[in-house]
Amino acid sequence: MVVGELAEPVDLLVVGGGPGGYVAALRAAQLGRDVLLVERAGGSAGLGGSCLHVGCIPSKALIELADSAHHARAMAVAGLAVEGLQVDLARFQAFKGDIVGSLAAGIAGLCARQGIRVVAGELRFNRPDRAAVRTPDGQVRFFEFRQAIVATGSRPAVLPALPVDGERVLDSTGALALDAVPRSVAVVGAGYIGLELGTALAKLGAHVTIVEALDRVLPTFDPALSRPVERCLERLGVPLRLGARAAGLDGDDLVVEDAAGEARVSAEKVIIAVGRVPNTDELGLERAGVAIGGDGLVPVDAARRATPRIAAVGDVVAGPALAHKASAEGVVAAEALSGHPAAFDPTAIPAIVFCDPEVATTGLSEGEARAAGLQVDVGTFPLAASGRAATLLAREGFVRVVAERGADRIVGVQIVGAHASELISEGTLAVEMMASPEDLAGTIHPHPTLSEGLAEAVELLLGRPVHVSA
Numbered sequence: 032m033v034v035g036e037l038a039e040p041v042d043l044l045v046v047g048g049g050p051g052g053y054v055a056a057l058r059a060a061q062l063g064r065d066v067l068l069v070e071r072a073g074g075s076a077g078l079g080g081s082c083l084h085v086g087c088i089p090s091k092a093l094i095e096l097a098d099s100a101h102h103a104r105a106m107a108v109a110g111l112a113v114e115g116l117q118v119d120l121a122r123f124q125a126f127k128g129d130i131v132g133s134l135a136a137g138i139a140g141l142c143a144r145q146g147i148r149v150v151a152g153e154l155r156f157n158r159p160d161r162a163a164v165r166t167p168d169g170q171v172r173f174f175e176f177r178q179a180i181v182a183t184g185s186r187p188a189v190l191p192a193l194p195v196d197g198e199r200v201l202d203s204t205g206a207l208a209l210d211a212v213p214r215s216v217a218v219v220g221a222g223y224i225g226l227e228l229g230t231a232l233a234k235l236g237a238h239v240t241i242v243e244a245l246d247r248v249l250p251t252f253d254p255a256l257s258r259p260v261e262r263c264l265e266r267l268g269v270p271l272r273l274g275a276r277a278a279g280l281d282g283d284d285l286v287v288e289d290a291a292g293e294a295r296v297s298a299e300k301v302i303i304a305v306g307r308v309p310n311t312d313e314l315g316l317e318r319a320g321v322a323i324g325g326d327g328l329v330p331v332d333a334a335r336r337a338t339p340r341i342a343a344v345g346d347v348v349a350g351p352a353l354a355h356k357a358s359a360e361g362v363v364a365a366e367a368l369s370g371h372p373a374a375f376d377p378t379a380i381p382a383i384v385f386c387d388p389e390v391a392t393t394g395l396s397e398g399e400a401r402a403a404g405l406q407v408d409v410g411t412f413p414l415a416a417s418g419r420a421a422t423l424l425a426r427e428g429f430v431r432v433v434a435e436r437g438a439d440r441i442v443g444v445q446i447v448g449a450h451a452s453e454l455i456s457e458g459t460l461a462v463e464m465m466a467s468p469e470d471l472a473g474t475i476h477p478h479p480t481l482s483e484g485l486a487e488a489v490e491l492l493l494g495r496p497v498h499v500s501a
């Protein structure tokens with residue numbers, strides 16, 4: 032039913048309640064803007080977006096469970112005997128639901144305290160200054176806005192040969208909702224989402240096979256970072272079918288094609304993790320005067336403006352599809368649309384893969400720096416030489432620091448190893464602050480910690496290593 036054509040005036044309209052949208056809304060409200068946030072999935076079910084409900088947080092909760100079980104078993108070598116360790120994924124789902132629910136309620140509380148109005152419903156633009164929202168009860172409300180921020184995120188890409196049915200063939204959302212550990216799982220796609228899910232399910236006891244069309248796992252990362260992960264997957268008993276394409280189902284098997292021909296992979300469940308598609312196709316953006324590229328992304332300027340009155344942030348614009356990138360862009364868009372000087376700087380966007388060992392990067396890799404024409408010095412410290420890594424049973428991996436010679440500044444850090452996700456922020460700060468190698472080397476790092484690896488890598492780069500030979 033259409034309530035009426037009368038449009039409600041809105042100062043700043045934010046579309047999408049994910050880490051791009053809700054952070055933009057909060058920043059704009061802090062700046063005195065009157066903000067209306069429209070979220071398709073509603074308040075508590077939607078605020079936090081894919082990240083909170085079906086992405087970052089649920090996946091990290093599952094990985095924590097899997098790592099705890101794996102570590103407990105691995106610690107047998109150090110004298111820990113764990114009898115009858117059992118995994119109850121149904122219980123896990125309730126635990127995960129509590130975490131997600133409390134965090135979503137927290138975001139709703141923040142929005143309420145800032146005076147942000149949250150409307151549940153699906154938005155489509157009708158004109159450059161007008162949008163319609165279909166609410167869950169079927170009504171349509173119209174809004175006339177002064178400015179808008181589009182933060183509608185992305186959804187899993189599909190494979191026509193393997194349509195997701197939510198039973199046998201799952202996307203990442205279905206995989207994170209499993210209430211029992213499958214006997215066998217084929218993960219199609221060895222990007223970060225596929226690797227994280229595959230590694231976790233293998234540690235929980237499933238027989239996992241990873242199928243990847245390219246010739247290595249994490250194909251968008253520096254090749255040096257893939258190798259320790261491949262070795263760990265081998266130790267976990269996860270077969271890698273590299274250079275192979277998933278072609279369809281045949282009984283209990285997934286059919287896989289590679290250069291050698293056709294093969295079968297046992298798969299009670301198949302998880303499709305072949306990328307994400309931006310949610311820009313059903314938004315009526317063309318009627319708002321917003322262009323959409325061939326890749327479905329919205330072209331934006333440094334302030335994230337797509338038109339003088341409409342900005343776009345997060346997974347709908349170019350760059351890594353990551354929550355913290357979406358939030359950083361949300362802040363920039365809110366400030367720029369509110370008349371403040373602001374521009375998004377992509378120099379050091381950390382990227383993390385929570386596989387085993389964890390992979391974390393920031394700034395430029397050695398290859399990227401050389402391709403950009405920089406002369407570089409590189410220091411790589413193997414975690415096999417770290418005392419703390421030994422106590423953690425985590426000696427696989429390394430810390431690498433890349434510095435621009437002459438300019439005397441750190442331009443990138445890559446870490447493969449335990450807790451790389453926590454360690455990378457020191458590297459990001461170093462790149463952001465244009466720290467020199469001497470700055471990092473002269474910073475006293477506590478012993479015994481994995482953070483010493485950064486200082487050791489820099490000492491190597493400077494040609495005066497302490498705990499390894501040059």
Ligand code: FAD
Binds near residue numbers: 047083310346347355
């Ligand atoms: P989203 O979070 O997707 O939010 C968009 C919101 O817009 C959604 O809530 C949607 O319902 C709403 N919406 C869409 N269309 C409309 C419409 N027409 N009207 C109204 N509302 C609409 N990133 C990390 O940084 N770290 C991680 O560890 C990580 N792990 C991940 C694990 C998985 C399994 C997945 C799938 C993703 C992961 N990501 C991770 C990526 C991260 O979730 C996204 O990059 C991030 O959520 C993007 O934020 P966003 O605000 O652009 O969009």
